[in-house]
Amino acid sequence: MCLFIVGSRRLPDFFPIIGRIHRPRLAAITQFPVDQELFSNHFRHKAQIPKAKIRRVHYNDNGDAKSRPREGIMNKKIICALDTSDLDEALRITRRLAPHVGAFKIGHALTLPNGLEVVKRIQDAGAQRVFLDLKFHDIPNSVALAVCEAAKFGVWMMTLHVSGGPAMMTAAVEEARCAEELDAPLLIGVCVLTSLDQRVLTEHLGVTRTVQEQLVYMAKLAIDCGMDGVVCPPPEVSAVRPAVLHPGIIVTPGIRLAHHSHDDQVRVGSPEKALADGADYLVVGRALIQAPDPEKALAGFRPLANAH
Numbered sequence: 001m002c003l004f005i006v007g008s009r010r011l012p013d014f015f016p017i018i019g020r021i022h023r024p025r026l027a028a029i030t031q032f033p034v035d036q037e038l039f040s041n042h043f044r045h046k047a048q049i050p051k052a053k054i055r056r057v058h059y060n061d062n063g064d065a066k067s068r069p070r071e072g073i074m075n076k077k078i079i080c081a082l083d084t085s086d087l088d089e090a091l092r093i094t095r096r097l098a099p100h101v102g103a104f105k106i107g108h109a110l111t112l113p114n115g116l117e118v119v120k121r122i123q124d125a126g127a128q129r130v131f132l133d134l135k136f137h138d139i140p141n142s143v144a145l146a147v148c149e150a151a152k153f154g155v156w157m158m159t160l161h162v163s164g165g166p167a168m169m170t171a172a173v174e175e176a177r178c179a180e181e182l183d184a185p186l187l188i189g190v191c192v193l194t195s196l197d198q199r200v201l202t203e204h205l206g207v208t209r210t211v212q213e214q215l216v217y218m219a220k221l222a223i224d225c226g227m228d229g230v231v232c233p234p235p236e237v238s239a240v241r242p243a244v245l246h247p248g249i250i251v252t253p254g255i256r257l258a259h260h261s262h263d264d265q266v267r268v269g270s271p272e273k274a275l276a277d278g279a280d281y282l283v284v285g286r287a288l289i290q291a292p293d294p295e296k297a298l299a300g301f302r303p304l305a306n307a308h
Helices: 011-020 023-030 036-045 072-079 087-097 108-114 117-124 140-151 164-175 200-204 210-222 236-246 272-279 295-301 300-306
Strands: 079-080 103-106 130-136 158-161 186-188 229-231 249-251 281-284
Touching: 036 272, 072 079, 072 281, 087 103, 087 108, 087 117, 103 117, 108 117, 108 130, 130 140, 140 158, 140 164, 140 229, 158 164, 164 186, 164 210, 186 210, 186 249, 200 210, 210 229, 210 236, 229 236, 236 249, 236 272
Parallel strands: 079 103, 079 281, 103 130, 130 158, 158 186, 186 229, 229 249, 249 281
Antiparallel strands: none
């Protein structure tokens, strides 16, 4: 089947059939310039992709999951961020904390020097779930290829910048759903980085909405495009939860206990407040890996997680 699209405003008319087009044709189509506002509005109200049967390994409130035995609610809530470029250190932390946390997050620091093979190394060290936080942001075809490659390594969850637009996110979703059912990764949208405050958002990036308004708007767009959830800092969780509804996933970084510094993150909050407001996962990095006794530090989160 040959499909010719003339002009940027034709894509929405054909969008309901994109799911039946072979992936190379989808990639070619999504590289055309797209009227983002028209595409988004049409997609939101008329052509939302039906959810495919992909693996959902974020647990229910009873702590049950098919992919691993029940181990208690505390395990499912905490994602340990391996914010280090030292592979040996990352492996030591993984071996030590694997029985106590639900997943491990790896980013540029570990992936760039070690390649995607680092995912397997972390898994071999005991991690049952790996969250690849590379925040893909590129043209649709490039991001779809990136999602495909990451999925081959059994990544449980990965991030994309929502600002890449509907075409980029849709291409990523389509690629993720072509993976084997048990290996399909969860796609999480990054809406507004935790390092950005209102002044930077407005004066430097030209966004006239408030931080909360921008985050809610971008979160809705991500879910409308078929993404599985969003990254949301603690102060905005209560506003974003109604926007993404359930089973939309909220992953919350910027978690700090009372005695911890904010470091380079501006919008931070406590774990108890984030969970109460509707967060599904808490990303905890420096508070764990820089602690003299990570297991003791993790104990501070246990009663909070068990309470939700």
